[in-house]
Amino acid sequence: MIAIIAEKPSVGREIARIAGATEAKDGYMEGNGYSVTWALGHLVQLALPGTYGYTRTSGDNLPLLPDPFQLVIRQRKTDRGMATDPVAAKQLRTIDSVFSRCSAIIVATDAGREGELIFRYIYSYLGYTKPFRRLWISSLTDEAIRKGLSELKEGTEYDSLYHAADCRAKADWLVGINASQALAIASGTFNQSLGRVQTPTLAMICARFKENREFVPTDYWQLSVTLKKGDDFRQFRHVENIPEKTEADRLYDRITIDSMAAITKTERKRGFQAPPLLYDLTALQKDCNVHLDLSAEKTLAVAQSLYEKKLISYPRTGSRYIPDDVMRQVPDLLRGVIGMKEFREYGGTLDWDNLSTRSVNAGKVTDHHALIVTGVQPVMETLTEQEQAVYRMIAGRMLEAFSPVCEKETLVIEAAVDGLTFRSHSVSVVKPGWRAVFNRSEDKENDEETENKGTARFDESETVPVSGRSLAKKKTMPKPLYTEATLLAAMESCGKELADEEAREAMKELGIGTPATRAAVIATLFKREYVERSGKALVPTDKGMAVYEAVRKMRVADVELTGSWEKTLMQIERHKLSPETFMRSISVYARQVTEEVLSIRFPETASGGIVCPKCGKGKIILRQKLAKCNNEGCGLLVFRRFLNKELTDQHLAQLFSSGTTKLIKGFKGKKGTAFDAALAFDKEYNVTLSFPKPQARNAPKQSGRKNTGRKSTGH
Known part of the structure; x- marks a missing residue:
């Protein structure tokens, strides 16, 4: 029996159908000598600090540098803290059972860094040493799966890809965990998340916001x-x-x-x-944000869905080129595209004997070639509106890329x-x-x-x-605020503004994040409530600005330094650097980051002995950017800046002592409209707006905006 492991159930079932494993079991398919199972994303992860006996007491315990790192089953947040995800644990038992009964393993997780890491962590956690081979395909069409199964690669050919992914995960852990813990210790209760890529990205948004707002027009x-x-x-x-x-x-x-x-x-x-180059993921995300108003995260989700429906090639690609063998398929693919009603009239303008070859360069193809359609004709009525729109973008870009100048x-x-x-x-x-x-x-x-x-x-x-x-x-006009499209471009070029397409391509290795991870980084900034949207513009929240102001001059917020780490990870993938050398360097970097963050001094003044209204034990301390309870177990804090208004010591004293303030003048809504309101705590001690009754009808809606000091984990 041969085991095949895919990344998710839908892909596993497609591979099982081609392999002849048609008998459905609990968590896998079986038949024709194959057992086809699947992960559910990352089932295994790097262990959290508590596994190593770490408790936050003082900076003397930092930095935390595990050697070796430990793997655990995926964790999820509960009311009692982090706990093992029961869904992940169950599927891991199924995979263990399948692997134990098989003589060999075929790895069919997504063909990229993260897909490789998903399998290797499972394989390592379960303690297997059985040989495995790699199914490496760029689309999920029946033809591509059959061809891939007949041309399996030795698993060892992808060791460097795994090492790059493993080093990336450990680097994120070392920098994110240590920097976040150091910030919490330095500030007392400022429990905000820092991250290796997250914080430089936040720094770009905040720096542009400050530059824009402080700009004096001439x-x-x-x-x-x-x-x-x-x-x-x-x-x-x-x-x-x-x-x-x-x-x-x-x-x-x-x-x-x-x-x-x-x-x-x-x-x-x-x-x-x-003509423009074909799309890679980042280029697609930028255009979908501009023309379809889709976020980077949503574009990736839609593209992944189209991939699983066999309509496009692998979406998480970082290349905008195709090799010669794929170019030979292009005329047939283009004939399929001009069969769509949107592009039917354009077919006659193509020079079929002299298609542009600008996007053809095997030397610039990375793990996967550029995004193209597969030739499977979509039934548009069965796709969502967003799937139809993104498919048209990819199909239309193919027409553009091979058209005359x-x-x-x-x-x-x-x-x-x-x-x-x-x-x-x-x-x-x-x-x-x-x-x-x-x-x-x-x-x-x-x-x-x-x-x-x-x-x-x-x-x-x-x-x-x-x-x-x-x-x-x-x-004179200031530089505009970032949108997701322009932020993606800035991440790709380490903040450098490059209009030329070829220049942007040359800068890719010095960008921050990867095509596969940038959407998640931006989504994390929203999840942490560091950033919000104002129309299409990305605007830092008070919490985001407070984090930025605390670390903006430090290594952890340095965009170009972060970009250099991405280049180093690429060198591991290309066999030009050993993972051991990288880990030694990133450990030194994590130590430097930790020392810098621990050195932050937050000036504070007493609030006159006000007892914390939340825990009833601590005293309220007033600082330059925030006010907080000095009881470490409480975590109550309020940022001074709220809706473009700086709260005074008197405002904060009123809020903490009586739960509400008097009427405060000069708040500004998202559209710049000034209004007056009081502030009050809700039941969870988030700060909310309170309007006097005569003004309630005319007050601008604030979409439930809160000034909250909710705790965030550092990973």
Whole structure:
């Protein structure tokens, strides 16, 4: 009997069907010499600090550096703390039973770092040494599964992949657990989570938020003239922005309607915009956030569903390229795509004998090639609206990637008016090429392009009359707040803003997180209540800003340093670095991070002896960013900043002593509307808004927003 282990039941049942294991059992399928079972995600995990006898008493116990690390069955949070997940324990017993009766094992967990780790931790925890081989496939079509089962790889070929995944998990544990525990000890009861990738990501969001909010706009002026030729008008802008109003007025007055403009330059350039590369997961998540308003986490979930329905290739890929053998399948795949009603009209514009090969490069394919459709034709009516939309994005991108270039003509005209130089710039599409697939406008279009669509030809040395002039007051603008799309791009390039697609590709190894983990990192920031959405923008909460302010100058928040660790993990995967060397380095780093966080000094003042209303034992201590109970077992804390209002010592004293404050003026809702309200504790000692009755109807809704100091685990 041969055991096959998949990552989840749906995939296991598909593989079982192909293998002929059709008899359903409890937690596995059997038949034709195979027993096909499955994990339920991570059934086994690294043990928590308590397993090593750690209790939070003082910084002397830190850093915690297990050697060796211990594995335990997946834990879940209960009212009494962390406990073994009974569902995981039951399935693990089933896997143990299947493995014990089989002579060999085929690993069919997802073909990537995390899939490899899921199996290896199970295999190690159960103590097996039986040989195993690897099913490595990029789609779940029947053909791909059959081909994969006939071309199994030796399990040892993926040892380096496992070592990279194992080192990543241990690095997250060492940095996250130690930094979070150190922060709790340094602050007394500031029980907030820090993480190896989570905290630098939060730091990017908070730094951008502060930069945006503290930005002081500067006025400047733009001087423009309108030139007339026949019945055609074209606007020209002065080549320099004017910083001073008096100078702007002087130049404006210098030009009159009687002025004549001498055309000094006309330049036409033909340009070619290459088709975009195929999607990897991060590129798909960015576009789905922009065009479909889907979060990174939701996009991944939808893509995973499409993968399990055999409609697309493996979604957690970090590559935007395909090898030559896959390229040979592309014409047939494209014929399937143009059979969709959305793309039917586009089929005639493809150059079938000369498809673009920009996305074809075997040397740039990682574990999996770029995201493509499989050729299995979707029955759209059976898919959810989001599945349909994401499938169209992937199918449409395939059409774009193999289409001709977009051909454009750029026209630049310069004119001299009363000694001043003015310029007109416009771009026209000659042949849309790949841009005809979705027919979307450029993401960043020059404002002048929309103003200059006239057809009149201006020739050098000719003179034309000025028919109008204008002076517009403008303001410098701050960098915009991050959206999930722009945050994903920043994570991919370690915060560097790179417009060029090839430059972004080159930076990938220095990014923070991986395509497979970035969505989970962003989701964790929401779960911890560090970040919230304001429209599409990501905005830090008071809690998130408090964490950022505490650690922003430390290694644990350093984006580029975190990116260098990701590159090191990739070196392990490529056999260029031993896991032992990495673990020695990350242990030193964890020690440095711990020492830095323990060194934080939180200034505090007494509240005048107010007894904690929650536990009745501790006293309330007032600090710069928060107020909290000094009884470690209580955990009650309130952040000073609440809805853009800084709470005074008097406000906090009222709240802790009587459970409510007097009316406080100047709160601001998410839309910037100012309002007045009191603050009060609810039954769980979260801070809520309390409105006087006459104002209750007009008060803005706050969506149940709370200022809460709820405890979070550090993993």
